[in-house]
Amino acid sequence: MRNILVTGGAGFIGTNFVYYWLAKYPEDHVVVLDALTYAGNRENLTEAETNPKFKFVHGNILDQPLVESLLKNHKIDTLVHFAAESHVDRSIHGPDEFINTNIVGTHTLLKTAKKVWLDENPRPHRFHHISTDEVYGSLKPDDPPFAENTPYAPNSPYAASKASSDHLVRAYHETYGLQTSISNCSNNYGPYQFPEKLIPLIITNILNGKPLPVYGDGRQIRDWLYVDDHNLGVDLILEKGNAGEIYNIGGNNEWTNIDIVKTICNLIHERVSRNKDLLKRYPNCTSAKGNHPQTLITHVTDRLGHDRRYAINAEKISSGLGYSPAQSFETGIRKTLEWFLDKEDWWRRIMDGSYSKWIAVNYDDPK
Numbered sequence: 001m002r003n004i005l006v007t008g009g010a011g012f013i014g015t016n017f018v019y020y021w022l023a024k025y026p027e028d029h030v031v032v033l034d035a036l037t038y039a040g041n042r043e044n045l046t047e048a049e050t051n052p053k054f055k056f057v058h059g060n061i062l063d064q065p066l067v068e069s070l071l072k073n074h075k076i077d078t079l080v081h082f083a084a085e086s087h088v089d090r091s092i093h094g095p096d097e098f099i100n101t102n103i104v105g106t107h108t109l110l111k112t113a114k115k116v117w118l119d120e121n122p123r124p125h126r127f128h129h130i131s132t133d134e135v136y137g138s139l140k141p142d143d144p145p146f147a148e149n150t151p152y153a154p155n156s157p158y159a160a161s162k163a164s165s166d167h168l169v170r171a172y173h174e175t176y177g178l179q180t181s182i183s184n185c186s187n188n189y190g191p192y193q194f195p196e197k198l199i200p201l202i203i204t205n206i207l208n209g210k211p212l213p214v215y216g217d218g219r220q221i222r223d224w225l226y227v228d229d230h231n232l233g234v235d236l237i238l239e240k241g242n243a244g245e246i247y248n249i250g251g252n253n254e255w256t257n258i259d260i261v262k263t264i265c266n267l268i269h270e271r272v273s274r275n276k277d278l279l280k281r282y283p284n285c286t287s288a289k290g291n292h293p294q295t296l297i298t299h300v301t302d303r304l305g306h307d308r309r310y311a312i313n314a315e316k317i318s319s320g321l322g323y324s325p326a327q328s329f330e331t332g333i334r335k336t337l338e339w340f341l342d343k344e345d346w347w348r349r350i351m352d353g354s355y356s357k358w359i360a361v362n363y364d365d366p367k
């Protein structure tokens, strides 16, 4: 039985992780610490809050006394650290929050974990840090995918802040013996993803009949993974991976952005144009007006410093821990689309500002 502290558990991946964990390990206690920034949403966890093994705490990872009291009072033995500023475009417009949360916040957690788990009352523990493939920089078309020993070369303030946090986690293991592990994952998609990220943005814009902004030529490549396949990887690392190890997690699923956008257009057109109920619910969807959603594709000014290609070599976690994603892109994207069609209230409340913090990073200026 574990007592787990999940930071950032009201965000996209953290929410999915909480449901994954409570379903798979019903004996475990799960505490979420989340500051509820624009990207955090307590309503995501409404169902979890009916479970007596679950507790939500509204607070900041920078608050050391709070973190210390949670580690002690809940006898936490496992910390899974998702909390972060996560959107590259926002880091380009305003890097400060990324430095505070991603670097200083991670360090606050590390030094508190060291104090409680090593200095005051040594006990078995694990600090798992959730990181990203963006720390490795950008690949050329024929480069091999990122492996765990690929040198770091972060290009955006977001990626640089995550790279810094990875180095701090590694240093706390090497210097103090804190039992840490790190996973560097590729692009996730799935339920609860905030509609500023490519896939949910494209789905919701099509349903609203709004332009589909494609940065630059749209030929940038990302390696997409269904969110619960990321959580499966973290689960295997916690169950079987040794402290001090780093694992890349990915789905071997490279797509250009423009092909992702066109695929979602086709799926929605196929799904909406022959369904009376959906046609009624989404009257602004282009398919309801007899047009194909691809007519909404709008090439806009490129992201500054835009990484051209990411791809993950997941050999270490596959052969070492038996990892294999459960979803193909075909099944994962359909599940995701069904979730967004079904949860219209969720994404509309975000977009109309009912969750109060939606500030669009506006890129829809057609060239």
Ligand code: NAD
Residues within 6 Å of the ligand: 007, 008, 009, 010, 011, 012, 013, 014, 033, 034, 035, 036, 037, 038, 039, 040, 041, 059, 060, 061, 062, 081, 082, 083, 084, 085, 086, 087, 101, 105, 130, 131, 132, 133, 162, 184, 185, 186, 187, 188, 189, 194
């Ligand atoms: P998200 O932006 O959806 O959620 C982040 C959560 O962290 C929110 O609930 C927010 O309220 C919370 N948070 C932010 N600052 C905080 C603070 N100072 N104290 C406490 N809570 C705070 O992010 P996500 O997409 O779910 O990403 C989660 C983690 O996974 C991040 O560390 C990110 O770098 C990493 N990651 C994401 C992806 C992806 O494709 N989304 C891929 C690889 C790695």
Ligand code: DAU
Residues within 6 Å of the ligand: 086, 087, 088, 089, 131, 132, 133, 134, 185, 186, 187, 188, 196, 197, 198, 199, 201, 213, 214, 215, 218, 220, 221, 222, 257, 303, 310, 363
């Ligand atoms: O690779 C892992 C990373 O994936 C995570 O570490 C980040 O937290 C997560 O946000 C994601 O970063 P990206 O920048 O790759 O994701 P995003 O959804 O913002 O963009 C995906 C690609 O689509 C990227 O090449 C930019 C492009 N894009 C994005 C948006 C929002 C567009 O062309 N138009 C858009 O409107």
